[in-house]
Amino acid sequence: MATRAAGKRRPLLRVQNLKTHFFPDEGTVRAVDGASFEVCAGQTLGIVGESGCGKSVTARSILRIVEHPGEIVEGEIRYLHRTDGREVELDLAQISADGPEMRQIRGGEIAMIFQEPMTSFSPVHPIGSQIVEAIRLHSPLGKREARERAADLLRQVGISRAEARLNEYAYQLSGGLRQRAMIAMALSAEPRVLIADEPTTALDVTTQAQILDLLRQLQTDLGMAIILITHNLGVVAEMCDTVVVMYLGRVVEEGSVDAIFHNPKHPYTRLLLQSIPSLHSEARVPLPTISGAIPHPYNRPEGCPFHNRCPQFIPGTCDRHVPELQALDEEESDQLVSCFLYHEPTDERA
Amino acid sequence: MTVEGPSGHPLLEVKRLKSYFPIRKGFMRREVGAVRAVDDVSFHIDRGETLSLVGESGCGKTTTARCILRAIDPTDGQILFRPTEDKVFDVAQSTRRELRRLRRDMQMIFQDPFSSLNPRFTLLEIVGEPLLVNGMRSGRERQERVEELLRLVGMRPEYMRRFPHAFSGGQRQRIGIARALALNPRLVVADEPVSALDVSVQAQILNLLLDLQQKLGLTYLFVAHDLSVVKHLSDRVAVMYVGRLVEMTDRERLFNSPRHPYTEALLSSVPEPDPRRRSQRIVLEGEVANPAAPPSGCYFHPRCRYAQDVCRTDTPVWEEVTEGHWVACHRAKELELAGVRDRLPMNTAAGNSTNPATNATPAA
Numbered sequence: 001m002a003t004r005a006a007g008k009r010r011p012l013l014r015v016q017n018l019k020t021h022f023f024p025d026e027g028t029v030r031a032v033d034g035a036s037f038e039v040c041a042g043q044t045l046g047i048v049g050e051s052g053c054g055k056s057v058t059a060r061s062i063l064r065i066v067e068h069p070g071e072i073v074e075g076e077i078r079y080l081h082r083t084d085g086r087e088v089e090l091d092l093a094q095i096s097a098d099g100p101e102m103r104q105i106r107g108g109e110i111a112m113i114f115q116e117p118m119t120s121f122s123p124v125h126p127i128g129s130q131i132v133e134a135i136r137l138h139s140p141l142g143k144r145e146a147r148e149r150a151a152d153l154l155r156q157v158g159i160s161r162a163e164a165r166l167n168e169y170a171y172q173l174s175g176g177l178r179q180r181a182m183i184a185m186a187l188s189a190e191p192r193v194l195i196a197d198e199p200t201t202a203l204d205v206t207t208q209a210q211i212l213d214l215l216r217q218l219q220t221d222l223g224m225a226i227i228l229i230t231h232n233l234g235v236v237a238e239m240c241d242t243v244v245v246m247y248l249g250r251v252v253e254e255g256s257v258d259a260i261f262h263n264p265k266h267p268y269t270r271l272l273l274q275s276i277p278s279l280h281s282e283a284r285v286p287l288p289t290i291s292g293a294i295p296h297p298y299n300r301p302e303g304c305p306f307h308n309r310c311p312q313f314i315p316g317t318c319d320r321h322v323p324e325l326q327a328l329d330e331e332e333s334d335q336l337v338s339c340f341l342y343h344e345p346t347d348e349r350a
Numbered sequence: 351m352t353v354e355g356p357s358g359h360p361l362l363e364v365k366r367l368k369s370y371f372p373i374r375k376g377f378m379r380r381e382v383g384a385v386r387a388v389d390d391v392s393f394h395i396d397r398g399e400t401l402s403l404v405g406e407s408g409c410g411k412t413t414t415a416r417c418i419l420r421a422i423d424p425t426d427g428q429i430l431f432r433p434t435e436d437k438v439f440d441v442a443q444s445t446r447r448e449l450r451r452l453r454r455d456m457q458m459i460f461q462d463p464f465s466s467l468n469p470r471f472t473l474l475e476i477v478g479e480p481l482l483v484n485g486m487r488s489g490r491e492r493q494e495r496v497e498e499l500l501r502l503v504g505m506r507p508e509y510m511r512r513f514p515h516a517f518s519g520g521q522r523q524r525i526g527i528a529r530a531l532a533l534n535p536r537l538v539v540a541d542e543p544v545s546a547l548d549v550s551v552q553a554q555i556l557n558l559l560l561d562l563q564q565k566l567g568l569t570y571l572f573v574a575h576d577l578s579v580v581k582h583l584s585d586r587v588a589v590m591y592v593g594r595l596v597e598m599t600d601r602e603r604l605f606n607s608p609r610h611p612y613t614e615a616l617l618s619s620v621p622e623p624d625p626r627r628r629s630q631r632i633v634l635e636g637e638v639a640n641p642a643a644p645p646s647g648c649y650f651h652p653r654c655r656y657a658q659d660v661c662r663t664d665t666p667v668w669e670e671v672t673e674g675h676w677v678a679c680h681r682a683k684e685l686e687l688a689g690v691r692d693r694l695p696m697n698t699a700a701g702n703s704t705n706p707a708t709n710a711t712p713a714a
Contacts, residue, residue, distance in 0.1 A: 050548040174637050175407075204406035204575065206634045209619035213633050231549055234578075234621030238628055257625040275553035277582035278623055279690040283601060284560060284582065287553040293518040294548060 010080065011038035012225050013062070013110075013193055018075035018093070020054075020061045029297040031057040031070065033249035036325060039242075041192065042219065044226040046240035046257070048233060052294055054249040055229045059195045062227075063106050064097040081105060082192070108138040111191035115198035117178035121170035128166025131185045138189035153184040157214060176207035183214065187222070195227045200235060212239060233276055237261055245269050248295065248305035251325050255335030265328065265337040268306050304340065314340055321345035359432055360394040361537060361569050362418065367391045367427035367442075369413050373642060385642045387413040388424070389593035392668065395537070400563065400570040402580045404616070405590035406638055411573045414590070415539045417442070418571065419456055420449055431456065433536055454484060457530040461542035463522030467514040473500065473525055474510040480532040499528040502565075503558060520551035527558065531566070541573045556582060577620045581605055589613050592639045592649040595668060599675040606689035609677040611654045614687040629693035648680065656681055 020032040032054040039045040047055045060066045062077055077092035081101065095101050114120045121127055131150040135141060141149060147166065154162035157180040170178055179199065186194060196215065200208040212235065219226055228239055236243055236257070243260040245253045245268065253266040264270045274288040292309045295301060301308050307318035317340050324346060325338040369388040372381045388410045395401045403411040417424040420441055429441035433455040444452060457480075460466035467476055477499055478492045486492050497507040503524040514522055523543065530538055543559065544552045556579065562568060574580050580587060581601060588598035589612065597610040608614050618632040634653045639645055645652050651661040658681070666678045679685075 050550060176637065204638075205577070205619045206406060206615060208621070209631045209633050212621070213631070232621070233549070233623040237623050237625045238621040240625075261623065261625050272549060273623065275550055276623055277553075277556065277578045279578055279581055279605065279617070279620060280622070280624075280627075281582070283584070286557045286560065287582070289553040289557060290550040293520055293551060 009040055011040050012080050013227075014038040014076075014078040015058070015062070016076040016078065018058065018061060018077060019073045020057050020066055020070055021073050022070040024069050027298050030249050030300065031297070032061060034075070034325075035244075035246065035249070035251050037242075037244045037251065037254060039193065039225045039227055041225050042223045043242065044219065044228055044240045046236040046243045047227065047229045047246060048231065048236050048243060049246035050231055050294055052248065052297060053246040055246055056197055057249075058246075059112065059197050059227065059229055062092065062195065063110060063112055064092060064102055065106070079105065079110070079193075082109065104138070107134065107186075107191075108189040109191055110193040110195065111186035111189065112195040112197065113179070113182050113186045113199050115201050117175070117182040117202075118170060120182055121178065123170055126167050126169055127173070127181050127185075128168075131166070131181070131188060134185050135188045149188070150184075153187055154181065156187070157181070157184045157218075158210075159184070175203050176210060179203060179207075179211055180214065183211075183218070187218065190222065191224055193225045193227065195229070197229045198231070199228070201230070201232070208235070215239070233261075233273065234278075245272070248297075248300060250305055251336075251338060252306065253335070253337045253339075254325065255333070259333060259335045263335070265335065265342060266339050267310050267312050267341070271311075304338075312341055317345055359430075359435075359438075360396045361432055362571070363394040363428070363430040364414075364418065365392050365428040365430065367414065367417060367429065368425045369410070369417050369422060370425045383642055386593045386644065387641060388417065389641075390668075391427075391590070391593075391595050393588055393595065393598055395569055395571060397536075397569055398563070398567050399585040400572055400583055402572040402574060402584040402587045403590060404574060404577060404580050404587060406575065408592075408638060408641065409590040410593040410641070411590050412541055415458075415541055415571060415573050418537075419453070419458055419539060420444065431537070454533040455535050456537040456539065457533065457535040459523075459526055459530050459538060459540040459543045462546050463519050463526055464546075466526055467522055469514055472511050472513055473505075476514070476525060477510070477528045477532055480529060484533060495532070496528075499532055500525075502531065502562070503528045518551070519547050520554055523547060523551075523555050524558065527555075527562070531562070534566075535568070537569045537571065539571045539573070542575070543572075544579060545574065545576060552579070559583065577617065589616065592644055593641050594649060595676070595678065596650065597675075597677050597679075603675055606691050608687050608689055609671060609675065609682045609685070610650075610679045611656050611681075611685065611687065612650050614689075615653075617690050618688065618693065620690075627693065648678075656685055 016036050018032055018035045022029040022031055035058050037045060049055045061072055072093050075093060079090050079092050080087045081090040122130060128150055132146045135146040135149050150166055151162040154165055159165055159177060159180050173181060200211050203211060230236060240257045243257050244251050247268050253269045260269060264273060271290045275290060277287060290309055303319040303321055304323050307313050323338040323340050325336045326343050328335050328337060328342060367388055368390055370384040370386055373383045373385060375382045391414055403414060405411050413422060416422040418429055424442050427442060431439050431441050439452055441452060474496050477496045481492050481495055496510055500507045500510060505524050544555050547555060563570060572583055584601050586600050587604045589596050591612050597613045608617060615632045615634050636653050639649050647663045648661045648666050651657040660680050666680045668676060668678045671677050671682050
């Protein structure tokens with residue numbers, strides 16, 4: 001029988017000060033450098049940021065599929081693992097990446113969908129047999145039952161002629177259908193957490209609307225937690241309950257979706273929101289911009305990673321000390337920000 | 351081929367443009383059909399304005415742009431280009447010699463700043479190449495012009511001995527823009543110029559494009575799928591669906607009072623960066639029609655929620671329903687469609703920020 005521990009809203013997944021670094025020959029890349037967040041059942045957490053902010057590496061770290069020469073060097077990934085009807089808290093950062101527990105969790109309890117479903121499916125096997133394989137990996141079903149279940153899954157994600165589609169190859173499906181098939185495969189083991197890494201970036205807007213609707217519907221039906229990784233602030237605003245904003249491997253701000261969009265505190269969050277044109281903004285006027293470009297990962301600025309692009313840069317502070325993610329003074333808010341405009345430096349790291 | 355024409359005309363007039371790609375099958379490569387990538391498209395662009403072509407992937411917007419530059423030979427139709435008021439060229443019929451001259455006046459900015467610059471060329475060579483090809487032999491002259499161009503797009507001229515790999519995506523896009531402007535073109539075709547860039551860099555390039563248009567009096571044909579960006583940049587917008595134009599009008603009318611159901615659906619599917627504006631989207635059923643075997647009647651009817659019998663049988667005419675507002679829809683005059691101002695609020699609890707945790711834990 002399923003557990004009922006959700007009563008006191010214990011987070012399913014809690015990431016604490018995660019650091020994933022890459023060690024290529026040229027030097028160290030601190031892809032994720034102290035990320036913390038949590039997500040509860042039935043909730044959607046958005047991780048937003050631009051290229052190189054570490055959002056995808058964070059997702060890969062949770063599933064322990066970070067590629068060589070990357071390594072989790074510090075931090076905790078606390079997950080409520082379900083075995084024999086009990087829930088045990090496991091630190092995914094500590095267990096073996098290819099041990100039995102992680103293999104049970106990866107693709108089973110925590111599933112992931114990727115940006116480009118074309119490269120996520122094998123081009124030489126029918127999608128049916130790939131979904132069947134995923135099902136049988138995490139359940140004792142026989143071939144025939146697994147195939148029936150695969151067809152059910154395709155129907156659940158809104159693919160018509162499901163039985164016939166099982167025999168088709170990835171290239172025969174359109175972008176939207178492929179993404180649906182990808183979601184069906186991810187759902188095969190009834191995951192409790194679904195990580196969606198840019199699930200709609202390769203799709204057209206009308207298809208994107210279909211897929212976002214589908215994800216929302218599935219969440220209502222299955223109660224899973226979703227971690228949505230995207231650079232599209234529109235998608236975040238429509239889908240998420242809480243939002244984590246990342247910049248160069250660090251969480252710069254975290255809070256409810258309403259707080260992030262209507263009361264952003266960190267200069268980066270503010271500028272990011274101002275710099276995007278929307279359907280309601282005034283046309284053909286200059287947009288506020290963030291000066292400069294995202295630094296090269298080998299060229300990470302000292303102190304606050306955003307200080308050299310920040311309009312509110314405090315000389316002597318922002319370039320010397322690394323800000324920590326902390327709660328705002330206002331008690332009622334659960335908004336966290338990592339910026340010296342709100343906190344005094346506490347460390348002496350330079 | 352020079353065509354006789356009266357003066358006072360738009361810079362570019364596209365008339366009944368068609369671009370078909372043959373489908374070949376079998377041993378003899380027999381032609382068994384055609385993909386109608388662009389099917390009877392007509393529009394014009396006035397001097398100094400920005401017209402955007404929008405639509406989903408495969409709708410023919412890029413093919414249209416390429417036909418205008420004669421990167422693709424169109425199957426049929428006219429592309430009347432007037433670099434100056436008294437000269438008219440039909441680009442669709444021009445000879446190679448004529449095209450070489452014409453292309454000074456029409457240039458392109460590409461989507462991907464990583465693949466559109468030769469990695470073995472320095473900036474001086476990249477930006478200077480169009481100058482060299484068009485007869486600016488003196489190296490000093492070229493260098494001076496490249497300096498000027500780099501300054502124009504906000505790059506330091508000292509960088510001109512460097513190679514593209516030393517620059518970020520946004521800077522590379524600036525280099526691509528400098529190259530496009532080298533010959534003082536009249537028309538600049540920009541195919542998704544910001545969609546490969548990071549959000550924080552997008553705004554810089556959009557500002558640059560607007561600024562250059564003002565400074566140099568450029569005319570833009572902007573090809574894009576991001577409607578927020580299109581709204582920001584355009585004077586007029588044309589919407590394409592499966593090779594055909596379905597609606598074209600000025601920006602305000604298109605976004606606030608669309609007349610074609612496809613435009614309405616497209617507008618409603620744009621997610622807005624504001625959680626308080628979460629709205630009920632019109633989710634289109636099914637997929638974009640196959641341009642090799644399009645449905646009968648109006649190509650949009652299988653997905654249209656307003657479709658009637660006539661839509662299944664007759665092709666709608668491309669007509670001007672009110673001045674400057676062109677629509678191809680049988681019901682254009684009777685339908686009341688929603689624009690971006692009257693989006694419906696979300697009526698379900700799903701996705702709401704107060705959504706309580708469901709206890710529907712999936713059964714083990």
